[in-house]
Amino acid sequence: MIKSPPMTHAEQIASQLNVKPSQVTAVINLLDEGNTVPFIARYRKEMTGSLDDEQIRIIADELIRLRGLDERRASILASIEEQGKLTDELRDSITAAITMTALEDLYAPYKKKRRTRAMVAREKGLEPLADLILKQDFGSPEELAAKFLNDQVTNIEEALQGARDIVAETISDNANVRAVTREKALKFGKVRVEKIANAADEKAVYESYYEFEGNVNRLQPHQILAITRGEKEGILRVHVDVPERDWLDAIQAEFEQDIISPFADQLELAIQDSAERLLLPAIERDVRREKGETADNHAIQVFATNLRALLGQAPLSGHTVLGLDPGFRTGCKVAVVDATGKLLDTGTIYPHEPKNDWKGAINILQDMINRHHVTLITIGNGTASRETEKLVAEVVNGTQVDRKTSKQVNDLQPANVQRSTKYLIVSEAGASVYSASALARAEFPDLDVTIRGAVSIARRAQDPLAELVKIDPKSIGVGMYQHDVDQTALTHALDGVVESVVNSVGVDVNTASSALLTHVAGIGPKLATNIVTHRDTNGPFKSRAALKKVTGLGPKAFEQAAGFMRIRNGANPLDESAIHPESYAIAESILARAGLTVDSSILDRISALNSLIASTPLETLAAELDCGVPTLKDILEQLVRPGRDPRADTPAPILRSDVLKAEDLVTGRQLKGTVRNVVDFGAFVDIGLKGDGLLHKSQIPHGTVLKVGDIIDVEIQKIEAERGRIGLGWVK
Numbered sequence: 001m002i003k004s005p006p007m008t009h010a011e012q013i014a015s016q017l018n019v020k021p022s023q024v025t026a027v028i029n030l031l032d033e034g035n036t037v038p039f040i041a042r043y044r045k046e047m048t049g050s051l052d053d054e055q056i057r058i059i060a061d062e063l064i065r066l067r068g069l070d071e072r073r074a075s076i077l078a079s080i081e082e083q084g085k086l087t088d089e090l091r092d093s094i095t096a097a098i099t100m101t102a103l104e105d106l107y108a109p110y111k112k113k114r115r116t117r118a119m120v121a122r123e124k125g126l127e128p129l130a131d132l133i134l135k136q137d138f139g140s141p142e143e144l145a146a147k148f149l150n151d152q153v154t155n156i157e158e159a160l161q162g163a164r165d166i167v168a169e170t171i172s173d174n175a176n177v178r179a180v181t182r183e184k185a186l187k188f189g190k191v192r193v194e195k196i197a198n199a200a201d202e203k204a205v206y207e208s209y210y211e212f213e214g215n216v217n218r219l220q221p222h223q224i225l226a227i228t229r230g231e232k233e234g235i236l237r238v239h240v241d242v243p244e245r246d247w248l249d250a251i252q253a254e255f256e257q258d259i260i261s262p263f264a265d266q267l268e269l270a271i272q273d274s275a276e277r278l279l280l281p282a283i284e285r286d287v288r289r290e291k292g293e294t295a296d297n298h299a300i301q302v303f304a305t306n307l308r309a310l311l312g313q314a315p316l317s318g319h320t321v322l323g324l325d326p327g328f329r330t331g332c333k334v335a336v337v338d339a340t341g342k343l344l345d346t347g348t349i350y351p352h353e354p355k356n357d358w359k360g361a362i363n364i365l366q367d368m369i370n371r372h373h374v375t376l377i378t379i380g381n382g383t384a385s386r387e388t389e390k391l392v393a394e395v396v397n398g399t400q401v402d403r404k405t406s407k408q409v410n411d412l413q414p415a416n417v418q419r420s421t422k423y424l425i426v427s428e429a430g431a432s433v434y435s436a437s438a439l440a441r442a443e444f445p446d447l448d449v450t451i452r453g454a455v456s457i458a459r460r461a462q463d464p465l466a467e468l469v470k471i472d473p474k475s476i477g478v479g480m481y482q483h484d485v486d487q488t489a490l491t492h493a494l495d496g497v498v499e500s501v502v503n504s505v506g507v508d509v510n511t512a513s514s515a516l517l518t519h520v521a522g523i524g525p526k527l528a529t530n531i532v533t534h535r536d537t538n539g540p541f542k543s544r545a546a547l548k549k550v551t552g553l554g555p556k557a558f559e560q561a562a563g564f565m566r567i568r569n570g571a572n573p574l575d576e577s578a579i580h581p582e583s584y585a586i587a588e589s590i591l592a593r594a595g596l597t598v599d600s601s602i603l604d605r606i607s608a609l610n611s612l613i614a615s616t617p618l619e620t621l622a623a624e625l626d627c628g629v630p631t632l633k634d635i636l637e638q639l640v641r642p643g644r645d646p647r648a649d650t651p652a653p654i655l656r657s658d659v660l661k662a663e664d665l666v667t668g669r670q671l672k673g674t675v676r677n678v679v680d681f682g683a684f685v686d687i688g689l690k691g692d693g694l695l696h697k698s699q700i701p702h703g704t705v706l707k708v709g710d711i712i713d714v715e716i717q718k719i720e721a722e723r724g725r726i727g728l729g730w731v732k
Contacts, residue, residue: 006095006096008021009024009028009062009063009066009067010022010024010025010028011024012062012066012098013058013059013062013063013066016058016062017055017058017059019049019051019055020049022049023048023049023051024059026044026047026048026049027040027048027051027056027059027060028059028063030044030047030048031059031060031063034556035560036499036521036522036560037053037056037057037060037496037499037500037521038053038499038500038503038504038521038564039521039522039559039560039563040056041053041056042503042563042564042578042580042634043563043580043582043631045628045630045631045634046627046628046630046631050630053500053504057496057500061492069098069099069100069103072100072103073094073095073097073103076094076103076106076107077091077094079107079110079111080094080107080110083110085110090106093106093175094106094107101182101286101290102175102179105175105178105179106175108173108175108178109170109173109174116165116169117162117165117169118165118166118168118169118170120162120165121162121163121165121166122166123152124148124150124152124153124162125148125150125152125153126148126153126159126162126163126166127166128148129144129145129148129159129160129162129163130162130163130164130166130167130170132144132163132263133163133164133167133263133266133267133270134167134170134255134267135263136256136257136258136261136263136264136267137261137262137263138261138262139262140262141160141262141263141265141266142156142160145159145160145163146159160266163266164266164269164270164273165273167266167267167270167274168270168271168273168274168277168278169274169278171251171254171255171270171271171274171278171279172274172278172279172282174254174255176250176253176254177250177251177253177254177255177279178279178282178283178286180249180250180253181242181246181247181250181251181279181280181283182283182286182287182290184242184243184246184247184249184250185216185240185242185246185247185283185284185286185287186216186217186287186290186291187216187217188215188216188217188242188243188246189215189216189217189240189241189242189243189246189287190213190214190215190216190240190241191212191213191214191215191216191219191227191238191239191240191241192212192213192238192239192240192241193209193210193211193212193213193227193230193236193237193238193239194210194211194212194236194237195209195210195211195235195236195237196234196235196236196237199234199235199236200235201230201235205230206226206230206235206236208226209223209226209227209230209236210236212227216240216287216291219291220680221294221295221298221299221680222295222299222480222481222679222680222681224291224292224294224295225295225296225299225480225481225484225485226481228292228295228484229481229484232484238288239284240283240284240287240288242280242283242284247275247279247280247283248271248275251271251274251275251279252271255267255271257271293486295485296485296486296489297489298680299479299480299481299482299484299485300485300486300489300490300493301493302479302480302678302679302680303473303478303479303480303482303490303493303494304493304494304496304497305678305707306478306479306677306678306707306708307473307476307478307479307494307497307498307708308497308500308501309678309707309708309709309710310464310468310476310478310708310709311464311465311468311469311497311498311501311502312465312501312504312505312646312647312650312709313464313465313647313650313653313708313709314647314648314650314651314652314653315461315462315463315464315465315466315645315647316376316424316461316462316652316653317339317462317463318339318375319339319375319376319461319462320336320337320338320339320344320372320373320374320375320376321336321337321374321375321376321377321378321458321459321461321462322334322335322336322365322368322369322372322374322376322377322378322458323335323336323337323377323378323380323454323455323456323457323458323459324377324378324379324380324388324392324454324457325380325382325428325431325450325453325454325457326379326380326382326383326384326385326387326388327352327383327384328352328353328354328383328384329353329354330450331348331349331350331355332348332349332350332351332352332361332384332388333346333347333348333450333451333453333454334346334347334348334349334364334365334368334454335451335454335455335457335458336368336372336374336458337455337458337459337462338372339462340511341459341462341463341466343444343447343455344372345368345371345372346447346451346454346455347364347368348451349361349364349365351387351388351391352384352387352388358391361391362391362394362395365391365392365395366395369395369421374421375420375421375422376421376422376423376424376461376655377392377395377396377421377422377423377424378423378424378425378426378457378458378460378461379392379423379424379425379426379457380426380427380428380431380453380454380457381425381426381427381428381686382428385425386689389423389425392423393423393656393657395421396421396422396423396657397657422655422656422657423655423656423657424461424653424654424655424656425656425686425688426457426460426461427460427476427477427676428453428456428457429475429476429477429478430468430471430472430475430476430477431453431456431457431471432453433471433472433475434452434453434456434470434471435449435450435452435453435456436449437470437471439470439513439514439515440452440456440470443513456470461653465501465502465505465516465647466512466513466516469498469502469513469515469516469518469519470513470515470516473491473494473495473497473498474487474490474491474494477677478676478677478708479677480679480680498519499519499521502516502519502520502564503519503520503521503564504646505645505646505647506564506565506566506578506643506645507520507564507565507566508566508567508568509531509535509541509547509565509566509567510535510540510541510567510568513532514528514529514531514532515528517531517532520561520564520565521560521561521564522556522557522558522559522560522561523557523560523561526552527550527552527553527557530550530551530552530553531547531550531553534549534550534551541567541570542567542570542571543567543570543571543572543575544562544565544567544570544572544575544581545581547561547562547565559582562580562581563578563579563580563581564578566643572584572598573598573599573642574587574598574642576642576643577638577639577642577643578634578638578642578643579634579635579638579639579642583627583631583635586625586626586627586631586632586635587635587638587639589625590609590612590621590625590632590635590636590639591605591639593612594608594609594611594612595608596608596609602640602641602642605639605640606640609636609639609640613636618632618633650709651709651710651711653674653709653711654672654673654674654711656688665689665716665719665726666716667716667717667718667719668715668716669715669716670713670714670715670731671687671688671713671714671715671716672687672711672712672713672714673685673686673687673688673693673711673712673713673714673728674686674709674710674711675706675707675708675709675710675711675712676692676708677692677708678706678707678708680697681696681697682694682695682696682697682698682699682700683695683700683706685712685714685728687714687716687726687728689726691725691726693714693716693726693727693728694725694726694727694728695712695714695728695729695730696727696728699717699728699729699730700730701730701732712730712731713730713731714728714729714730714731715728715729715730715731716728716729717729
């Protein structure tokens with residue numbers, strides 16, 4: 001029988017993604033040439049068949065995994081060959097293995113181990129006796145065992161026990177036994193969880209798992225993560241039970257018992273010992289690891305999806321913003337920034353305990369708002385957030401409210417602030433991390449660390465992406481069990497999301513911080529610093545071509561980055577678009593055919609280009625211009641909407657002018673809310689109260705996919721005041 005050649009990496013990945021191997025091969029070649037994922041996705045569509053950013057990232061990650069598998073395979077083959085035990089059959093099995101688990105199963109009998117009972121027995125010369133047990137010999141076990149007595153083996157039972165130890169390890173190390181038992185455990189095994197006696201779980205966080213039993217294949221990722229955390233905290237004990245028929249069938253399929261052999265009892269004892277001492281503990285570890293990895297991957301994907309939505313929220317441009325970082329004892333920190341994010345003013349107010357200078361705080365805020373023409377106030381959602389919101393509501397409405405009853409007392413005097421001012425509650429997650437970072441120190445060297453947090457809170461509304469990229473994504477707080485998952489994998493996934501969003505939006509190279517520039521394709525931290533240094537020394541860049549003068553920014557980096565850098569009001573209007581410089585000649589030819597130039601207005605472009613497209617099929621035009629249809633479509637879109645921000649399609653945040661009071665909390669009330677976090681069991685929604693309400697997944701219509709930042713209509717269904725919980729329902 002002629003064996004089929006093993007699948008290539010491209011074929012394996014193509015099968016997984018349901019795309020053509022030629023597309024995957026093209027991506028692999030481009031990656032190996034040093035191209036970045038955003039560049040390939042945007043500017044090499046003809047080569048990849050228009051694979052998107054996500055598909056290309058999967059290919060890149062799978063390629064790393066498969067190449068790692070190849071390295072391990074080569075190492076295993078070399079190790080077994082060195083031992084002189086590599087048969088053609090074993091080589092074929094190792095070559096055909098497509099997972100790391102399968103590889104390690106095949107390597108298990110040849111892997112160097114710590115000193116085991118079987119090793120000791122082999123050293124005593126008992127392996128031939130073990131072979132008799134495995135062969136189910138027909139001689140007398142006692143008589144045959146007597147032949148192996150020596151200074152180290154002093155009696156027959158010791159000889160038989162040693163032989164059984166060897167058999168037990170042989171059974172446990174068998175690749176087929178491992179694979180079949182693991183497969184059965186994953187399908188039919190049960191997880192039992194119990195609370196450890198006297199373990200302290202003061203808030204009953206893990207109460208659902210004190211006496212828990214569930215099928216392995218039905219465990220949800222959030223359950224696995226919760227159980228694992230409870231185990232790490234010393235509160236829960238976890239067991240995986242595999243039905244006896246499953247592991248016994250797997251063993252007997254490879255090591256058949258001959259009931260008429262005198263050695264049948266010896267094999268049965270060895271099987272029981274192997275299962276209890278070696279096989280089942282190993283399978284339990286494998287099952288826990290595999291389910292844990294699945295849960296980790298799911299949680300990482302949830303975090304990545306939420307982060308992508310958060311970074312993609314619409315910026316509130318054009319606002320002069322007053323940012324408030326609330327606090328009690330140390331006061332509320334205040335920072336005012338102009339529409340470009342430039343710091344204008346700072347201060348501290350003490351409206352809450354212990355100073356309770358409510359009136360003084362109002363006067364300071366009124367003065368800042370009027371002097372700087374503030375149009376938006378942002379309030380961090382941490383400690384003292386809702387108490388500070390009452391203060392802000394009084395200021396923007398010009399009314400004083402009794403803080404105990406939340407009822408209006410009188411109009412504020414003197415004259416109120418401009419009535420157009422609104423406020424917004426923003427997440428302050430990571431603000432303290434940014435405040436103490438080297439980046440913040442470089443940005444505001446003379447500013448107190450606490451005031452830097454208020455600056456970050458102010459800027460988050462103006463441009464969430466530009467501000468949040470300054471913070472480690474893991475500190476942003478839109479995930480699920482993010483501190484429990486594989487941190488390396490989490491960092492890799494989140495970095496990919498940040499890179500994807502930054503390059504999708506593009507950056508203004510003359511205003512972007514080094515933190516933002518770091519995530520541009522082909523740039524990185526060192527080049528980002530060099531770009532900012534060059535800009536500070538020589539003034540704003542007048543063209544994309546001028547980027548080539550930046551120290552260290554060579555041809556390859558320019559190729560990867562140029563299309564994602566924007567030059568506003570530069571020498572060439574095309575520099576403001578997402579058209580790559582390598583395609584400027586094509587763009588100019590298109591404009592010339594339409595009777596236009598790069599300086600023509602957008603309105604003129606729309607009319608003339610529509611006429612051109614109507615008279616000439618895209619395929620014909622692409623052939624005449626010697627470019628692909630996907631590239632042609634991208635160029636045409638950019639010519640009529642240069643540098644369009646994809647975030648413009650997302651809903652703007654809800655701006656408020658009045659606080660939601662305690663008496664407003666009644667079941668049945670309908671409100672607009674902002675989705676703050678999406679998890680397995682539902683979505684947390686900010687409806688203007690101190691804590692987010694939970695919209696359980698059972699309330700979300702089938703097929704509806706919610707994202708962080710979505711504005712939705714909800715109804716209060718349940719209020720648990722003592723637990724600070726609010727249950728929400730979907731409003732149709």
